[in-house]
Amino acid sequence: MRYSSYIQIFFLSLFTLVMQANAAVLPDERADAMLHSYEGGELEVSGPAILVRKNIGNSTSVFYNAYIDNITSASIDVQISGSPYEEERTEQTLGVDFLTGKTTMNFSFTDSTENDYEANTISFGISQDFFGDLSTLSIGYAQGTDDVSKRVGNDPLVFEDRASIERHNYRIGFSQILTKNATISIGFETITDEATSTPGSSGTPTTLNNPYRQYSYRLSSNPSDPEYNVRRFADELYPRTRTSNALSIRGNYFLPWKSAFHYEYRWFTDSWGIEANNIGVSYVHPIGHFVLDFRYRIYSQTQADFYSDLFEFAGEFTYMGRDKELSTYSNTSVGFGVGYEFAKNGWGWIDKGSVNFSYDLISFEYDNFRDARENIAGGVPAGTESLYAFDADVMQVFVSIWY
Amino acid sequence: MMRHLSFILIAAAFLFSGCSSWEPWVKPYERENLSDPIMNVARDPVVAAYHHHVFETREAARGAGAVSGGGCGCN
Numbered sequence: 239m240r241y242s243s244y245i246q247i248f249f250l251s252l253f254t255l256v257m258q259a260n261a262a263v264l265p266d267e268r269a270d271a272m273l274h275s276y277e278g279g280e281l282e283v284s285g286p287a288i289l290v291r292k293n294i295g296n297s298t299s300v301f302y303n304a305y306i307d308n309i310t311s312a313s314i315d316v317q318i319s320g321s322p323y324e325e326e327r328t329e330q331t332l333g334v335d336f337l338t339g340k341t342t343m344n345f346s347f348t349d350s351t352e353n354d355y356e357a358n359t360i361s362f363g364i365s366q367d368f369f370g371d372l373s374t375l376s377i378g379y380a381q382g383t384d385d386v387s388k389r390v391g392n393d394p395l396v397f398e399d400r401a402s403i404e405r406h407n408y409r410i411g412f413s414q415i416l417t418k419n420a421t422i423s424i425g426f427e428t429i430t431d432e433a434t435s436t437p438g439s440s441g442t443p444t445t446l447n448n449p450y451r452q453y454s455y456r457l458s459s460n461p462s463d464p465e466y467n468v469r470r471f472a473d474e475l476y477p478r479t480r481t482s483n484a485l486s487i488r489g490n491y492f493l494p495w496k497s498a499f500h501y502e503y504r505w506f507t508d509s510w511g512i513e514a515n516n517i518g519v520s521y522v523h524p525i526g527h528f529v530l531d532f533r534y535r536i537y538s539q540t541q542a543d544f545y546s547d548l549f550e551f552a553g554e555f556t557y558m559g560r561d562k563e564l565s566t567y568s569n570t571s572v573g574f575g576v577g578y579e580f581a582k583n584g585w586g587w588i589d590k591g592s593v594n595f596s597y598d599l600i601s602f603e604y605d606n607f608r609d610a611r612e613n614i615a616g617g618v619p620a621g622t623e624s625l626y627a628f629d630a631d632v633m634q635v636f637v638s639i640w641y
Numbered sequence: 642m643m644r645h646l647s648f649i650l651i652a653a654a655f656l657f658s659g660c661s662s663w664e665p666w667v668k669p670y671e672r673e674n675l676s677d678p679i680m681n682v683a684r685d686p687v688v689a690a691y692h693h694h695v696f697e698t699r700e701a702a703r704g705a706g707a708v709s710g711g712g713c714g715c716n
Contacts, residue, residue: 372665372666484705
């Protein structure tokens with residue numbers, strides 16, 4: 239039997255399972271308006287977001303989400319291989335959930351637009367409860383197409399096409415009620431990317447790399463030559479494909495004093511040789527009209543096979559990357575949130591509402607990504623610069639209304 | 642591997658089809674705590690999506706999150 243036949247049986251079986259399951263409910267009717275801000279590593283990203291969800295009849299729920307990033311970047315990446323820039327990214331999603339019999343299905347379409355990057359994603363999911371509503375099985379699929387271009391020179395209005403990326407997401411999840419106070423869920427997701435277009439007008443090969451990022455190599459390969467300690471830079475070259483797998487486990491526990499404890503663990507691996515783990519916990523504590531939220535998360539990853547902070551010479555390998563997101567590094571996030579609930583007993587057409595503030599401090603520490611600015615500006619020998627690290631402040635203020 | 646997994650799933654599908662009289666060990670009227678909004682780690686979807694976006698654009702890892710991600714540029 240061909241491999242594709244096994245895949246068909248696998249999903250047919252899952253679908254059979256899902257169709258035999260039990261009740262589900264539509265999401266709450268609510269509207270959210272948020273202002274968000276990220277500042278760290280000389281990168282500032284801020285903007286508004288709205289999310290509105292409304293039922294149509296008893297079995298259909300539609301939603302619209304708009305999200306804007308206003309980006310001002312003088313990050314270490316653009317200082318080394320580009321020039322500081324400002325741009326705006328707008329993301330919009332239109333989606334619908336159907337409650338058909340005892341099955342919930344959802345469809346959505348997302349469009350993300352920047353001046354040099356256009357991404358469209360369609361998504362489909364189906365989920366249902368069974369075993370007396372103690373268990374929930376969900377499966378999902380998404381397909382995305384990204385059109386990547388690159389600014390030509392310093393002209394903010396001239397771009398050249400660089401790549402088209404096809405992306406497929408396959409998701410499966412299983413949730414289980416364990417006790418009157420505890421639930422647990424397991425999720426698995428495979429994502430594949432492929433750069434599909436022909437080489438751009440400049441003859442640059444079509445790959446998955448960010449067209450603005452560059453790798454670094456020694457100007458001379460002779461250690462006795464002073465130029466051995468001098469960095470030079472050239473455009474990165476990544477593989478054309480990437481496949482990743484992620485497995486997660488999450489749990490929720492309702493504590494006797496009417497608070498909640500959440501935990502999660504995720505393991506990740508991909509075809510580029512990266513392996514990553516993250517673990518997080520959070521605690522939610524209501525006090526009268528207030529809801530307090532405390533969270534902690536740690537993340538670590540190993541480097542991609544083709545990553546190096548400093549290559550020995552230009553063109554040393556077929557694939558070469560120095561994107562810090564492909565290095566060996568870790569980050570730690572500590573955050574809290576405060577929410578105030580109003581109109582808890584209803585007010586006019588409003589069922590209830592809340593105003594909220596949320597803050598996270600994320601500390602990034604890189605194990606083999608060095609601050610090459612010390613070499614470029616300060617003459618520190620290549621490969622001996624300080625390891626890069628920075629902190630980021632992440633904030634949101636938002637208002638929610640249920641109706 | 643896939644053959645074994647498919648067999649298990651098909652068997653489970655038939656097994657579950659006869660479970661209409663299943664007695665859940667947590668009865669519907671015992672799920673007040675579980676249905677409390679604070680038990681949903683993504684209870685504010687717009688914020689959950691934002692946190693997902695912040696991490697996914699700065700980490701190599703992706704997928705299997707509490708919320709699903711769409712495609713985005715994020716240069």
